[in-house]
Amino acid sequence: MGVQGFSTFIKKKTPKVGVVIDLLYESKKKNILIGIDGSSFIFYVVNQISKMNSLILFKNYIVEFFKVLKENNVQCCVFVDGFNAYDKVNEHEKRYIQRTQLYRKCADESLLDVECKQISHYQFPHPLFSKEFTTILKEMNIPVFVSRFEADKDLAQWAFDNQSDNLLGIFSNDSDFFFFDTKCYYFPLDQLSFNQTSITMVGYTINNISNSLFIKKKKLPFLAALIGNDQTKHIKGNKKFGLKNTQERAIYIVNLVRNQNCSDLVLIKEVYFVTPQDVEKIKNSINSYSLESIESCLKESICIDENSNSKFRKSIISDINIFNNQRKENEKNLEDVLFSISGHTSRIYNFSKLVYPPQYKTHRHCFEPSNVPFQNSILHFTTTLSSHLLGLLVEIPDRPITKITEYVTDNNNNNSSLLKIEYIPNYLPYSHHQCFSDQVSFNQRLFDYCKLLNSLSYYYSLSKSNTCPINPKSFDFYNFYIITTWNFILSNSLKFSIKIEEWMIDTFIVQSLFLKNNIKIDFPLQNDMFQPLYIGEFFLVTLRWSLDLSDAMALPKHVISNGGNGSIQPSHFFETIYIHPLWRMANLNHNSRLLQNSKLSITDKLKCLFDKVSNLFTPLIINQFIFIKSQLCFQ
Secondary structure: OOOOOHHHHHHHHOOOEEEEEEEEHHHHHHOOOEEEHHHHHHHHOOOOOOOOOOOHHHHHHHHHHHHHHOHHHHEEEEEEEEOHHHHHHHHHHHHHHHHHHHHHHHHHHHHHHHHHHHHHOOOOOOOOHHHHHHHHHHHHHOEEOOOOOHHHHHHHHHHHHHOOOEEEEEEOHHHHHHHOOOOOOOHHHHHOOOOOOEEEEEOOOHHHHHHHOOOOOHHHHHHHHHHHHOOOOOOOOOOOOOOOOOOHHHHHHHHHHHHHOOOOHHHHHHHEEOOOOHHHHHHHHHOOOOOOOOOHHHHHHEEEOOOOEEEEOOOOOOOOOOOHHHOHHHOOOOHHHHOOOOOOOOHHHHHHHHOOOOEEEOOOOOOOOOOOHHHHHHHHHHHHHHHHHHHHOOOOOHHHHEEEEEEEEEOOOOOOOOOEEEEEEOOOOOOHHHHHHHOOHHHHHHHHHHHHHHHHHHHHHOOOOOOOOOHHHHHHHHHHHHHHHHHHHHHHHHHHOOOOOOOHHHHHHHHHHHHHOOOOOOOOOOOOHHHOOOOOOOOHHHHHHHHOOOOOOOOHHHHOOOOOOOOOOHHHHOOOHHHHHHHHHHHHHHOOOOOOOOOOOOHHHHHHHHHHHHHHHHHHHHHHHHHHOOOOOOO
16 A cells, blocks of 8 residues: 555645656667566556456456567566565554445445446455466466565565666555665556557656655655554554645655654654654664665575566565476475465465464455345355364464454444454364375365365265265366355355345356356446345355365365366456346246246256357357256255
């Protein structure tokens, strides 16, 4: 998020501080290298497309943008976030509350929009966008690096290490980049304009900012800490000065620092009522903007990325990033997989338990109306999955002292308060470590996974009633996730606030099969409907925990290391562009007299239910549909 109020202030300042630059024009003069903050870029793209939860529109935009970069010889490196940073716990809690309020507001509006007047109610990218983003870039041979914590410091250090005439700048929406002396431009994404022939942006350098504010460059990190960044703005003694907003606060403190005639400590006490611990926190915040010279690094600790020809410190990526891909897959542990983007999870922050034992705080929220009590909520239903995931991350000797504190939305309270839940995780007889060292058989892991997802009948069909080992070479992750996720939903459907009927499940299965088999349905964008969005949210939340559990159990790792196909594409599971037209068809047709005929074949039922796309039901689609349905346990 960065420094509160500063971005708005500096962009509005006159004379203008930023410089307008045409990236494609610059690329005609020389080879260009840029760095991109992946998490910021995902949110930027989502705000450019007409339906914010459409992975297809998202993918099209990403592919087009990076294709234009490649065609114009612009090299780039993308950094994405890893674990939650411990020193930003308060900031993450604030973001959680803000996101919870937005989720609730959008779900309530969607529930009340019975005439479906809005094109999009889902105003944010769900976490599968992160996995889709890295999957697309991997296919396009764009370097992607996963930071151990948030990506901003690592990206700034990378830019500082690669300073040259070719390095143009960094793309992000994190205003901390105004205060890093990266020796290149910082390009805020909200000032980026893109089409196939032009990419224009506004660039800021720390020297221009220093000159504009009449504050020495070395004092700018001090300024950022006083205005309030992610580490300091939650200090309880933060003085408000009677100002209306964060922009006014930024202006006020800029003037204080510009006219400073006292020690830094005196000025800190002018802005904060501080304890000695707070002063230490402010000093650490100031130091976090420091970048180290690469000359001090040992030669063997520096790597060269072949695609961008840029330098990387192994220390930046904690010695467990994609440079370890040379290691054999079966030697990799959980952190290697997470940080090499070869895992299935899109939420590395859920694995922060690995670095913060034995106490751990976490948050959960979802697209759910405020009138749904917690005991009937998606969050409540999926608690067993999150609890088992966290249990897998705890080593067996640490289990007696481990406790989880979790904050969820209290839907019985209209004030968007948080419900604090403290519990001991649910444990299997092993941890993730035993899974990654293959001390637990593949069959046993699949059995436990399927049991958690209420899909034991599916496991027995895979293992022939537990009489033979399941072959990882032929293991199908797509069917595995679809079947286990829907079985879990069906097992909780009687408590769910929407009655989930068979035609609804058929609709979701058909749309995923169309996606998996790259079958296009040619319908104009249709406005959101509440029911498919809400049931889709149940599916997505369950699927995301399923992917996390799968990684913690080393299921993808085992399949890949034994010659199987361990790759997945999130865009094959759920797509809002597909679900709404198919839902409308099925909603109109499911009560038709023809469908009441018990002798009707499955093919004819599907063609009747989805009459406007009946020509798309190939024998392959029909067979895949029949198999998936045969593995589901309807209540």
